[in-house]
Amino acid sequence: MLLQGRLSLGSDTVVEGARVQQVAILGSTGSIGTSCLSVIRAHASRFSPLVLTAHRRWRELAAQCHEFQPRVAILTGVSPVDIDRSLFPPGVDLRFGPDAVSEVAAHPDVDTVVSGIVGAAGLHGTWAALEAGKRVAFANKETLVVAGPLVMNLVQRSGATLLPVDSEHNAIFQAMQAGRREDVRRVILTASGGPFRDWSTERIDSVTIEQALAHPTWDMGPKITIDSATMMNKALEIIEARWLFDLRVDEIEVVIHPSSIVHSLVEFADGSVLAQMSPPDMRLPIQYALSWPERLEAVGPRMDFTRAFDLRFEPPDPERFPALKLGFEVAEQGGTAGAVLNAANEVAVERFLQKELRFTDIPRLCRSVLEAHTFESEPTLDELLRLDRWARQEALRW
Numbered sequence: 001m002l003l004q005g006r007l008s009l010g011s012d013t014v015v016e017g018a019r020v021q022q023v024a025i026l027g028s029t030g031s032i033g034t035s036c037l038s039v040i041r042a043h044a045s046r047f048s049p050l051v052l053t054a055h056r057r058w059r060e061l062a063a064q065c066h067e068f069q070p071r072v073a074i075l076t077g078v079s080p081v082d083i084d085r086s087l088f089p090p091g092v093d094l095r096f097g098p099d100a101v102s103e104v105a106a107h108p109d110v111d112t113v114v115s116g117i118v119g120a121a122g123l124h125g126t127w128a129a130l131e132a133g134k135r136v137a138f139a140n141k142e143t144l145v146v147a148g149p150l151v152m153n154l155v156q157r158s159g160a161t162l163l164p165v166d167s168e169h170n171a172i173f174q175a176m177q178a179g180r181r182e183d184v185r186r187v188i189l190t191a192s193g194g195p196f197r198d199w200s201t202e203r204i205d206s207v208t209i210e211q212a213l214a215h216p217t218w219d220m221g222p223k224i225t226i227d228s229a230t231m232m233n234k235a236l237e238i239i240e241a242r243w244l245f246d247l248r249v250d251e252i253e254v255v256i257h258p259s260s261i262v263h264s265l266v267e268f269a270d271g272s273v274l275a276q277m278s279p280p281d282m283r284l285p286i287q288y289a290l291s292w293p294e295r296l297e298a299v300g301p302r303m304d305f306t307r308a309f310d311l312r313f314e315p316p317d318p319e320r321f322p323a324l325k326l327g328f329e330v331a332e333q334g335g336t337a338g339a340v341l342n343a344a345n346e347v348a349v350e351r352f353l354q355k356e357l358r359f360t361d362i363p364r365l366c367r368s369v370l371e372a373h374t375f376e377s378e379p380t381l382d383e384l385l386r387l388d389r390w391a392r393q394e395a396l397r398w
């Protein structure tokens with residue numbers, strides 16, 4: 001692959017032919033996890049879910065175990081006394097706690113790890129998989145926001161293969177394969193603009209939880225849905241793109257594209273702009289991350305060109321969506337800024353969902369915690385984790 005050196009992807013380019021890929025799905029009960037299982041269901045001759053993990057939704061995990069018969073199932077947010085073991089199939093090795101996730105993510109029998117846990121909680125399992133040199137289908141953007149340079153360095157050292165699942169980054173990854181990395185001039189991340197794209201600042205100030213959870217084009221977990229509404233999701237994606245593709249911040253742009261059909265664009269030196277298009281359905285980028293460099297038959301809907309449709313693009317408004325500014329600033333700063341922004345945002349979203357904060361408080365809280373922190377330009381992982389805890393406390397106090 002021409003891109004590999006610069007993208008820091010690993011060396012796993014060999015299509016495995018008839019061999020079934022053994023997959024560990026971290027966060028199998030979530031939106032990414034269930035979409036991933038839908039891909040695996042459709043391509044059962046190619047992928048087998050060896051490990052499934054959930055946090056608290058043990059009944060959903062038990063149901064998945066009955067259908068997919070994984071070898072191991074893990075619950076990280078409940079203990080054995082909280083669940084009814086008899087609802088799980090007897091052959092499944094049921095384990096508990098976050099350490100079990102890191103252990104299985106690095107197990108020699110696992111070929112591919114799907115990083116589908118939400119928030120910084122996804123970091124440990126992703127890290128363990130990368131350290132063990134696995135192929136990682138990577139949805140948990142918070143890992144790169146918290147520790148981008150350390151993670152990319154780890155990928156280089158271990159020879160792991162990091163394949164983006166986030167639809168924008170997956171689109172960029174696909175488009176980049178049309179040219180040489182050194183000829184890329186700009187990466188343009190598309191954003192649906194969320195449910196409040198056309199709302200005035202005054203209206204946005206009184207947004208309710210129900211309104212914020214009603215995304216116009218994507219059906220996702222609650223945290224990323226709120227992030228999309230504040231446009232913090234795009235901020236996190238700017239930071240993710242910066243580290244994943246080794247871009248300067250001035251090579252990254254954001255454009256509002258309400259129909260979510262063009263998932264992102266790459267501009268090359270000659271002015272050619274390449275886009276990746278498909279209906280908004282996460283099964284495609286998940287499948288591509290699982291099958292790359294092969295392309296398997298689509299599981300979801302295909303583009304319908306028999307009917308007229310618009311591809312509208314418009315510039316974003318950072319005044320109404322101040323989270324966007326934070327994204328560019330933090331991507332520029334690097335160091336400890338990503339870990340602090342991410343932790344503050346996770347707490348702010350949770351507090352908004354608990355009705356403790358207004359919608360517009362979310363970016364305000366994040367900026368305030370960022371400005372209060374002592375910046376370090378080259379932190380260790382331990383320092384980042386310590387700051388993550390500090391930022392959560394600050395965000396709770398705010």
Ligand SMILES: NC(=O)c1ccc[n+]([C@@H]2O[C@H](COP(=O)([O-])OP(=O)(O)OC[C@H]3O[C@@H](n4cnc5c(N)ncnc54)[C@H](OP(=O)(O)O)[C@@H]3O)[C@@H](O)[C@H]2O)c1
Nearest residue numbers: 027029030031032054055056057117118121139140220221
């Ligand atoms: N959803 C999308 O379309 C989409 C698109 C692009 C990127 N992403 C990224 O993918 C990740 C997952 O998003 P999602 O929308 O799938 O989230 P989600 O629906 O909320 O699912 C999260 C999954 O992680 C588990 N989990 C939650 N907290 C955990 C913890 N502290 N420790 C271990 N596991 C935990 C959940 O288990 P329980 O079910 O037991 O709570 C669930 O399986 C996020 O980083 C998001 O930004 C998502």
